[in-house]
Amino acid sequence: xxxxxxxxxxxxxxxxxxxxxxxxxxxxxxxxxxxxxxxxxxxxxxxxxxxxxxxxxxxxxxxxxxxxxxxxxxxxxxxxxxxxxxxxxxxxxxxxxxxxxxxxxxxxxxxxxxxxxxxxxxxxxxxxxxxxxxxxxxxxxxxxxxxxxxxxxxxxxxxxxxxxxxxxxxx
Numbered sequence: 490x491x492x493x494x495x496x497x498x499x500x501x502x503x504x505x506x507x508x509x510x511x512x513x514x515x516x517x518x519x520x521x522x523x524x525x526x527x528x529x530x531x532x533x534x535x536x537x538x539x540x541x542x543x544x545x546x547x548x549x550x551x552x553x554x555x556x557x558x559x560x561x562x563x564x565x566x567x568x569x570x571x572x573x574x575x576x577x578x579x580x581x582x583x584x585x586x587x588x589x590x591x592x593x594x595x596x597x598x599x600x601x602x603x604x605x606x607x608x609x610x611x612x613x614x615x616x617x618x619x620x621x622x623x624x625x626x627x628x629x630x631x632x633x634x635x636x637x638x639x640x641x642x643x644x645x646x647x648x649x650x651x652x653x654x655x656x657x658x659x660x
Contacts, residue, residue, distance in 0.1 A: 497566075499650040501641040504561035505607065505622040512560070515552030522546040559608045562621045564641045566650050568657070571629065573619055573639055581609055583619070585629060585637060587654050592630045595648045599626045599640050627651075 522545030529538055558576035565572045571590075573583045600623045604610040610618045616636030626640035627648050641647065 497568075497650045497653055499566040499647050501564045501643045501647055502561055503564075503621045503624070503626075503641045505559070507622075508556045508560045508607070511556040512553055515549045515556060518545050518549030518552060520549075522549060555608065559619075559621055562619055562639065562641060564639060564647065566647055566654070568654050571651065575609070575619060575621075583637070585631070587651065588658060589631050589633075590629050590651065590655060591632050593648050593651045593655070594628045594630075595645050596626050596628055596638065599624065599638065604638075 522542050525538065525545060526542045558578075558580065560576060563574045563579075565574075568587070570587055571585045573585075575581050599618075599620065601607050601620050604612065604615070604618050604620045607620055607622075610620055612618075616638065618638035619640070620638075621640050624640055625642070625644045626638055627644045629637045629651075631637065
């Protein structure tokens, strides 16, 4: 049994089904690399074949990890922290203590184009972000002035819960 700290507890998720198409492309690259290694006639030279096999396997693994890690995001807020976990195994993960948060804002429309694509992003003028899809999200302004943005469904309620915790912490 999991015991949660006192006060409001909030969880939210966001997902991006389009990422599965990229995962399929990664799997196809892996299959091509394996197919080249198994079915190729090794008579034309080993170096080009090894380079092709290794290249296909590396690209396939990178695409698979990069897409499966960002198919969905889970966000949890309790009285102590906001935790963001990406993908099926929860990595990458980011924990932000609410004691370090100065303010939080609801953002009704976040686009991957604003951040340069999907995934974990950093921009000098905007801070860091976990962008899974287009849509609503929240932005935390930390005590040191840095920003953290995440796209998540029901972000407006997350903002209410975080603000309630911040008021409690300010007392």
